[in-house]
Amino acid sequence: MQPVIESHGLTKRFGSLKAVDKLSLSVGKGELFGLLGPNGSGKTTLIKLLTGQLKPTSGDATVMGVDVLKDPVGVRRFVGVIPEQETPPSFLTAEEYLHFVGGIREVSGIGKRCDKWFSLLQFGGQRHMLCKDLSRGTRQKLMFAQAFIHEPRLVFVDEPVINLDPVVQRTVKDHLTGFVRGGGTVFFSTHVLEIAQEICTRIGVINHGKLIHQGSIGELRGRRLEDFFLKLVQG
Amino acid sequence: MALQMFRAMMKEEWRLHAVMFGGHLFAAFPVMIAFFAFLASLTLPVFTLVMPLQSMASLAHLGAALLGVGAGSFGLFGKEIMNRRFGQASLIAYSSRTLPVSERRIFASFFFKDVLYYFAFWIVPAIAGFAFALPIVGSFGLVISAASLPLLVISIALAFLSGLSVIFMLSTIYAHSLKLLVATLVPLAVLVAFWAISGFSLERTFPAFAFFLAPSMAMLSASLAIIIVPAALAFAFLKVDYPERSRQFRNAFPSLTHRLRFMREPRLASKDLLDLKRSEGGIGKLIFSLAFPAAFIWVMLSLLVRFMALDFMLLFSAMMGLLTTSVYGWLTEYDVFSTYAFLPIRISTVLRSKVQTYLLISLLPLVGLAVAVLLKEPHAFLPSMASFISVSSIALAATVYLTGMQTNILLYNPKILAQYLLSIGSVLVLMMLAAALNPLYLIGSLVFVPVSAAILKRAYARWENMEQPAF
Numbered sequence: 191m192q193p194v195i196e197s198h199g200l201t202k203r204f205g206s207l208k209a210v211d212k213l214s215l216s217v218g219k220g221e222l223f224g225l226l227g228p229n230g231s232g233k234t235t236l237i238k239l240l241t242g243q244l245k246p247t248s249g250d251a252t253v254m255g256v257d258v259l260k261d262p263v264g265v266r267r268f269v270g271v272i273p274e275q276e277t278p279p280s281f282l283t284a285e286e287y288l289h290f291v292g293g294i295r296e297v298s299g300i301g302k303r304c305d306k307w308f309s310l311l312q313f314g315g316q317r318h319m320l321c322k323d324l325s326r327g328t329r330q331k332l333m334f335a336q337a338f339i340h341e342p343r344l345v346f347v348d349e350p351v352i353n354l355d356p357v358v359q360r361t362v363k364d365h366l367t368g369f370v371r372g373g374g375t376v377f378f379s380t381h382v383l384e385i386a387q388e389i390c391t392r393i394g395v396i397n398h399g400k401l402i403h404q405g406s407i408g409e410l411r412g413r414r415l416e417d418f419f420l421k422l423v424q425g
Numbered sequence: 426m427a428l429q430m431f432r433a434m435m436k437e438e439w440r441l442h443a444v445m446f447g448g449h450l451f452a453a454f455p456v457m458i459a460f461f462a463f464l465a466s467l468t469l470p471v472f473t474l475v476m477p478l479q480s481m482a483s484l485a486h487l488g489a490a491l492l493g494v495g496a497g498s499f500g501l502f503g504k505e506i507m508n509r510r511f512g513q514a515s516l517i518a519y520s521s522r523t524l525p526v527s528e529r530r531i532f533a534s535f536f537f538k539d540v541l542y543y544f545a546f547w548i549v550p551a552i553a554g555f556a557f558a559l560p561i562v563g564s565f566g567l568v569i570s571a572a573s574l575p576l577l578v579i580s581i582a583l584a585f586l587s588g589l590s591v592i593f594m595l596s597t598i599y600a601h602s603l604k605l606l607v608a609t610l611v612p613l614a615v616l617v618a619f620w621a622i623s624g625f626s627l628e629r630t631f632p633a634f635a636f637f638l639a640p641s642m643a644m645l646s647a648s649l650a651i652i653i654v655p656a657a658l659a660f661a662f663l664k665v666d667y668p669e670r671s672r673q674f675r676n677a678f679p680s681l682t683h684r685l686r687f688m689r690e691p692r693l694a695s696k697d698l699l700d701l702k703r704s705e706g707g708i709g710k711l712i713f714s715l716a717f718p719a720a721f722i723w724v725m726l727s728l729l730v731r732f733m734a735l736d737f738m739l740l741f742s743a744m745m746g747l748l749t750t751s752v753y754g755w756l757t758e759y760d761v762f763s764t765y766a767f768l769p770i771r772i773s774t775v776l777r778s779k780v781q782t783y784l785l786i787s788l789l790p791l792v793g794l795a796v797a798v799l800l801k802e803p804h805a806f807l808p809s810m811a812s813f814i815s816v817s818s819i820a821l822a823a824t825v826y827l828t829g830m831q832t833n834i835l836l837y838n839p840k841i842l843a844q845y846l847l848s849i850g851s852v853l854v855l856m857m858l859a860a861a862l863n864p865l866y867l868i869g870s871l872v873f874v875p876v877s878a879a880i881l882k883r884a885y886a887r888w889e890n891m892e893q894p895a896f
């Protein structure tokens with residue numbers, strides 16, 4: 191399988207803390223890769239490193255063939271990112287924010303794309319509301335929409351469904367699996383193991399910044415992911 | 426319980442600033458205030474040539490009252506800014522919904538915590554700096570008795586608390602109704618206008634200052650009444666939730682970006698303008714933050730300029746150049762880099778766009794200034810314009826270089842503030858020396874424009890290479 195994400199010995203230090211420790215990883219095209227790990231294990235830092243939001247202390251990574259260290263903006267041009275904490279600008283409306291992102295990403299026909307996402311995630315009624323007045327769930331829908339607005343082939347998703355209601359969770363899961371079936375790739379970080387077991391094709395487990403396991407969901411052979419995960423991180 | 430909450434809030438305030446400034450540099454803040462008060466006090470012998478000592482004391486009291494107003498105003502704007510910078514900021518002040526403590530008790534702790542912090546970080550250091558300068562100014566013939574210092578501490582504290590209490594009351598009225606606030610402010614404005622027309626007698630109308638001039642129980646009581654009555658009313662009718670309405674807007678983005686298409690990054694500029702327009706205070710806060718200090722500088726310079734060998738408008742233009750950089754502070758106030766971090770955009774592009782938006786907005790004070798110069802001192806037109814352009818460009822470049830997108834946080838960092846003041850101060854001194862020789866020499870100060878452009882270029886590279894904090 192053609193790799194779209196590759197990292198070798200990726201390390202990130204914050205002072206004396208090693209948030210990511212010599213992490214080597216390869217994610218192939220068409221995978222829905224779930225990155226699992228306890229709080230503070232390095233999941234968000236890894237996503238930030240792979241999308242060029244942070245510079246690694248050492249090691250290297252390429253995303254869709256682009257060197258993350260040399261061209262971080264180039265990487266972010268190709269991919270979509272849903273950050274862990276939603277940060278749409280307070281004083282733009284939901285619709286204006288999608289226009290803003292669409293403008294930065296230089297996409298055409300932004301009006302129609304907005305309509306599609308408002309309809310799919312069922313928040314058209316809030317399109318004229320300021321982002322600061324949106325509920326957390328609606329802000330998360332908005333961040334989901336902005337990540338897909340330019341129809342990327344690879345999306346990084348950090349805790350995507352945590353504030354969403356069950357109906358929209360289903361829509362999001364269906365969209366992600368459909369996206370992968372259509373040839374897209376998803377790098378997905380979550381605490382919610384049931385979702386990972388349900389939709390991921392392959393998982394990686396990170397603890398104390400180290401990737402301690404990689405494998406396909408099929409390898410679990412009927413075991414619960416929760417039991418497997420707890421054994422790994424507690425062992 | 427009340428004491429426990431107060432102590433927790435004191436800790437929280439300390440940690441909040443320690444996080445923002447990185448480490449414990451916040452602790453150096455009172456030292457810096459004392460140092461600048463010391464330096465400013467050293468100029469007293471010169472200033473007493475142009476202004477009676479009593480007038481300077483009145484300005485110090487007025488300044489303390491304005492500091493109180495500023496401290497209280499954070500109640501109006503603070504939550505919006507904090508939420509933007511720290512997500513849904515969860516300070517103890519907002520915890521009445523989750524803890525079995527009344528809003529009144531929480532706010533009382535918050536109020537007293539703020540009073541104590543401002544007292545320790547501003548008032549006491551400022552007076553200490555002044556006290557250290559007394560022996561030096563005394564050797565220049567300006568004898569001020571050290572015995573007056575305790576009285577000064579009390580009267581300045583009274584002035585600060587007066588400003589804080591009045592703004593606290595006004596913000597409580599605002600929390601109930603905007604209309605009620607307007608109905609309160611209009612007669613208050615009439616009263617101030619009447620006071621201004623009838624001759625600005627601060628010693629008769631401002632009890633804190635009157636108490637400093639002639640301490641008496643009557644004046645102390647009057648000062649305390651001005652503090653206690655508004656504060657008591659505010660506590661009695663306390664309402665923490667401001668009238669936040671869920672506002673809706675039609676999509677202004679396409680038309681605004683179209684109108685701004687002559688700019689390099691019309692989308693970023695549109696976002697900045699919408700931030701300014703829709704945040705608390707609207708565009709009015711920008712105008713107010715320029716017009717109010719400009720009027721103050723105008724009055725001060727009118728008093729001082731007859732003793733200086735410089736045209737009034739030359740000095741005023743330079744001061745306006747400095748003041749206009751506050752626009753850049755507003756442009757960064759509601760923005761955080763984490764908004765852009767995951768998009769294909771560089772921080773240098775965001776900064777460049779903010780500089781361009783600043784240049785666009787600063788055309789307004791430039792035009793206003795040009796009209797004022799033509800009306801008042803037309804012969805000084807060219808050097809005045811050059812003075813404004815040079816000072817504003819170098820001050821902007823220094824601001825962007827030193828503070829990037831966190832202007833109103835990093836300028837509280839003592840080290841950065843000192844670097845800023847030294848860089849701007851040295852340019853201002855050079856320019857004023859040149860102007861004293863010949864006002865036309867100020868046209869040569871335009872050399873600072875390409876220098877500023879070079880500093881800006883370095884600033885963009887500097888911030889590009891720096892990892893951005895999440896706030």
